[in-house]
Amino acid sequence: MDLSYTPEQDAFRAELRGFLAENLSERVREKVRLGKRLTKVEMQDWHAMLNARGWLAMSWPRQYGGAEWDAVQRQIFEEEACRAHAPRIVPFGLKMLAPVLFKFGTEEQRQRFLPPILSGEHWWCQGYSEPGAGSDLASLRTRAVREGDHYVVNGQKTWTTLGQYANWIFCLVRTDPDAKKQEGISFLLIDMNTPGVTVRPIVLIDGEAEVNEVFFDNVRVPAENLVGEENKGWTYAKYLLTHERTNIAGVGFSDAALVTLKQVAAQTMAGGRPLDQNPHFAARMAQVEIDLMAMRTTNLRMISAAAKGQAPGVESSMLKVKGTLLRQELSALLRRAVGPDAMPYLPDFLDGGDNADPLGPDHAPAAAPGYFNMRKLSIFGGSNEVQRTIIAKSALGL
Amino acid sequence: MDFELNEDQVMLRDMLRRFLNDRYSHEARRTVLASGQSYDTGLFSDLAELGILGAVFAPEQGGYGGTGTDMMVVFQELGRAGVIEPVLGSAVLAGGLLAALDADGHSALLQQTIAGETILALAHSEPQSRYDLGHVTTRASAANGQFVLNGAKVHVLNGAQADMLLVSAREEGGPTDEHGISLFLVPSTTAGVSCTGHLNVDGTSSARITLDAVTVDQSQRLGQPGQAHAALEAAHARATLALCAEALGAMEVAKALTVAYLQERKQFGVPIGSFQALQHRLAGMLIEIEQARSAVINLAGHLEADRLTRECHVSATKNLIGRVGALVAEECIQMHGGIGMTDEYALSHYARRLVMIDHIFGDVDHHLDRFIAFSGGSETTGENANAG
Ligand SMILES: Cc1cc2nc3c(=O)[nH]c(=O)nc-3n(C[C@H](O)[C@H](O)[C@H](O)COP(=O)(O)OP(=O)(O)OC[C@H]3O[C@@H](n4cnc5c(N)ncnc54)[C@H](O)[C@@H]3O)c2cc1C
Numbered sequence: 001m002d003l004s005y006t007p008e009q010d011a012f013r014a015e016l017r018g019f020l021a022e023n024l025s026e027r028v029r030e031k032v033r034l035g036k037r038l039t040k041v042e043m044q045d046w047h048a049m050l051n052a053r054g055w056l057a058m059s060w061p062r063q064y065g066g067a068e069w070d071a072v073q074r075q076i077f078e079e080e081a082c083r084a085h086a087p088r089i090v091p092f093g094l095k096m097l098a099p100v101l102f103k104f105g106t107e108e109q110r111q112r113f114l115p116p117i118l119s120g121e122h123w124w125c126q127g128y129s130e131p132g133a134g135s136d137l138a139s140l141r142t143r144a145v146r147e148g149d150h151y152v153v154n155g156q157k158t159w160t161t162l163g164q165y166a167n168w169i170f171c172l173v174r175t176d177p178d179a180k181k182q183e184g185i186s187f188l189l190i191d192m193n194t195p196g197v198t199v200r201p202i203v204l205i206d207g208e209a210e211v212n213e214v215f216f217d218n219v220r221v222p223a224e225n226l227v228g229e230e231n232k233g234w235t236y237a238k239y240l241l242t243h244e245r246t247n248i249a250g251v252g253f254s255d256a257a258l259v260t261l262k263q264v265a266a267q268t269m270a271g272g273r274p275l276d277q278n279p280h281f282a283a284r285m286a287q288v289e290i291d292l293m294a295m296r297t298t299n300l301r302m303i304s305a306a307a308k309g310q311a312p313g314v315e316s317s318m319l320k321v322k323g324t325l326l327r328q329e330l331s332a333l334l335r336r337a338v339g340p341d342a343m344p345y346l347p348d349f350l351d352g353g354d355n356a357d358p359l360g361p362d363h364a365p366a367a368a369p370g371y372f373n374m375r376k377l378s379i380f381g382g383s384n385e386v387q388r389t390i391i392a393k394s395a396l397g398l
Numbered sequence: 399m400d401f402e403l404n405e406d407q408v409m410l411r412d413m414l415r416r417f418l419n420d421r422y423s424h425e426a427r428r429t430v431l432a433s434g435q436s437y438d439t440g441l442f443s444d445l446a447e448l449g450i451l452g453a454v455f456a457p458e459q460g461g462y463g464g465t466g467t468d469m470m471v472v473f474q475e476l477g478r479a480g481v482i483e484p485v486l487g488s489a490v491l492a493g494g495l496l497a498a499l500d501a502d503g504h505s506a507l508l509q510q511t512i513a514g515e516t517i518l519a520l521a522h523s524e525p526q527s528r529y530d531l532g533h534v535t536t537r538a539s540a541a542n543g544q545f546v547l548n549g550a551k552v553h554v555l556n557g558a559q560a561d562m563l564l565v566s567a568r569e570e571g572g573p574t575d576e577h578g579i580s581l582f583l584v585p586s587t588t589a590g591v592s593c594t595g596h597l598n599v600d601g602t603s604s605a606r607i608t609l610d611a612v613t614v615d616q617s618q619r620l621g622q623p624g625q626a627h628a629a630l631e632a633a634h635a636r637a638t639l640a641l642c643a644e645a646l647g648a649m650e651v652a653k654a655l656t657v658a659y660l661q662e663r664k665q666f667g668v669p670i671g672s673f674q675a676l677q678h679r680l681a682g683m684l685i686e687i688e689q690a691r692s693a694v695i696n697l698a699g700h701l702e703a704d705r706l707t708r709e710c711h712v713s714a715t716k717n718l719i720g721r722v723g724a725l726v727a728e729e730c731i732q733m734h735g736g737i738g739m740t741d742e743y744a745l746s747h748y749a750r751r752l753v754m755i756d757h758i759f760g761d762v763d764h765h766l767d768r769f770i771a772f773s774g775g776s777e778t779t780g781e782n783a784n785a786g
Contacts, residue, residue: 336761372749378732
């Protein structure tokens with residue numbers, strides 16, 4: 001047992017900290033800290049900044065421009081980035097598509113698709129879910145029919161995160177309607193500028209359109225955009241889902257949220273004393289902090305097992321459930337701490353308007369929208385109910 | 399013991415539910431909000447014409463109801479429909495205060511309010527007051543038989559739509575003294591009053607109001623000098639009942655939408671309502687909603703009790719509603735999956751209202767503190783009360 005980091009890891013952390021302090025603009029930091037909405041350009045700039053340093057593709061092999069960080073380094077990065085109020089990394093190309101291309105793509109596909117992910121030329125989104133296929137993803141119906149050297153795609157995807165900014169989408173499509181439902185699915189890469197692709201925004205409970213519907217109407221996709229074998233897409237998708245879940249605990253986000261919460265609670269007066277001295281509120285904060293301390297170690301335990309080559313399995317389901325509950329609880333506490341000032345809905349302020357008045361403290365306007373937005377954590381990436389079923393089956397043998 | 403509504407109350411409920419079913423669709427509500435209006439003025443007039451505002455006033459105040467149960471009946475229905483029109487702010491809170499303090503002197507204004515022709519707003523909360531009713535730093539300085547008001551008010555329900563403001567201001571005492579607070583009637587067009595309206599997260603509207611050397615006449619003071627705290631507290635007790643009943647109505651609909659969706663939505667070839675994991679949670683939620691109903695009934699039955707007993711019930715009910723409201727909002731969204739998070743679907747609007755209700759008139763922790771402080775000195779269980 002040894003809970004300390006190695007000197008190399010400490011040095012790595014210090015290097016990251018210095019880099020972030022030097023390169024991240026105060027404006028973006030402030031926006032992230034206050035829960036404001038980032039523009040497409042701000043997200044792209046963040047990617048470019050990391051890419052210039054060779055840190056954007058943190059787990060990719062070096063030969064493809066990656067940093068080859070191990071799981072502990074990636075965790076340290078997440079902690080430091082959150083601590084510095086950096087934007088989140090848009091994961092779809094970097095952390096979802098790339099691992100599939102490394103494992104199942106051709107070298108040609110890697111050469112073609114990986115560099116534009118790094119340069120920012122391609123912005124990917126994830127086209128899995130459909131109106132009728134959520135938890136039961138394998139029931140998806142978007143059809144791809146082979147016609148010569150093309151697939152013709154018809155159907156609809158939904159909940160496509162940041163699809164409004166994307167120019168490429170990786171999709172699960174049905175190529176064999178007669179096979180068992182998991183066996184007729186293929187993994188297809190689609191240029192969203194192809195005729196017949198329509199993107200329609202979906203406004204969510206926080207007033208923001210972060211997800212979209214994507215419609216395919218006779219979209220012709222070159223057959224070379226098929227990843228791996230036809231009708232084997234489900235295997236690739238499952239592989240990708242485990243990758244999606246490795247970072248799902250979001251400990252860095254929770255750490256940063258706790259810091260903000262404590263600051264707000266110390267600044268906020270309630271009944272003649274700072275809120276952090278109200279015994280009920282102090283108890284609630286302490287409870288989450290205690291959970292988070294254990295969560296940090298749970299996360300590291302599972303990460304170091306993964307670093308020793310044990311594939312993330314049921315552990316990632318546990319991290320997902322507990323990690324998302326903590327983040328949701330933290331967002332609920334922030335909303336409460338803000339009190340009546342959480343009521344106003346101020347889209348101009350949230351959009352970063354320089355002259356927009358927060359009406360109360362500047363941390364107030366995003367508190368309620370942020371809380372509502374966090375409801376998504378227990379729904380996507382395999383809902384928490386689905387994760388519990390996995391845990392019951394795989395870990396408990398029930 | 400009788401937990402039934404009387405005949406008039408049943409009629410009121412059925413009439414209001416029919417009216418709102420016909421006229422108040424989720425789409426219509428979204429259209430109003432999207433157009434930048436804070437509410438549908440025509441619909442508000444129609445509600446007044448139906449007598450809905452009169453139902454929250456006692457006969458001697460110019461209404462025909464005003465009991466706790468009347469309020470419960472009305473607001474449960476308003477909550478079911480997600481009504482954003484200013485019944486709470488104008489009629490119950492500001493109107494109730496006006497009626498309690500000076501029904502005779504201002505009967506014309508009260509009549510116009512009940513008729514929906516005049517909108518009243520209580521300008522009481524301040525940037526630093528949070529949920530503390532006694533926290534007033536806006537000053538009322540006497541000069542030449544008049545008063546000059548200076549200060550800032552926030553979260554004024556429908557403040558930007560109001561014709562007449564009830565402004566709380568301090569004549570004497572420190573910032574949080576209960577004694578020394580007075581209420582003044584201030585037409586919103588008075589020189590020195592400036593008002594910035596804004597939308598709230600739940601679709602309701604409020605305003606920030608600054609008072610810059612606003613001069614008012616002696617006659618615009620309501621009630622006894624410096625004695626407004628007790629009336630403010632009593633008016634907030636009634637408004638809290640209204641708000642909690644509204645939450646109960648919203649919970650009922652959120653639950654109904656979820657039950658219907660669980661029966662209709664299929665995944666893995668079966669309705670998701672057939673999964674026991676979801677059934678148990680819905681069952682647990684139903685139990686909590688019944689607790690919420692009882693809590694609202696408890697408060698309705700103690701509105702006219704002595705102050706300590708009443709306030710004990712205010713805090714008990716508001717605390718419980720805050721907890722159950724968040725639970726229902728979160729669980730219903732979760733059980734819907736992605737669709738529960740969309741603006742287009744009604745559930746997310748009920749969820750927003752349910753959660754934000756905890757930010758109005760005191761949250762779970764605020765009322766937990768108050769309950770602890772009050773319950774030592776009162777008997778909250780066992781005694782009889784008349785809900786009316
Ligand atoms: C903000 C947001 C962003 C998203 N981004 C993307 C994206 O970029 N790309 C993409 O492809 N998808 C995305 N999704 C979709 C997400 O993956 C789905 O919402 C998720 O798979 C759940 O599906 P559903 O919403 O259809 O809910 P359903 O599957 O219909 O589930 C409804 C409820 O039933 C429960 N349930 C379902 N099956 C079971 C069961 N067997 N046992 C017990 N309970 C069950 C669920 O847990 C949930 O509570 C996003 C979703 C959201 C909300």
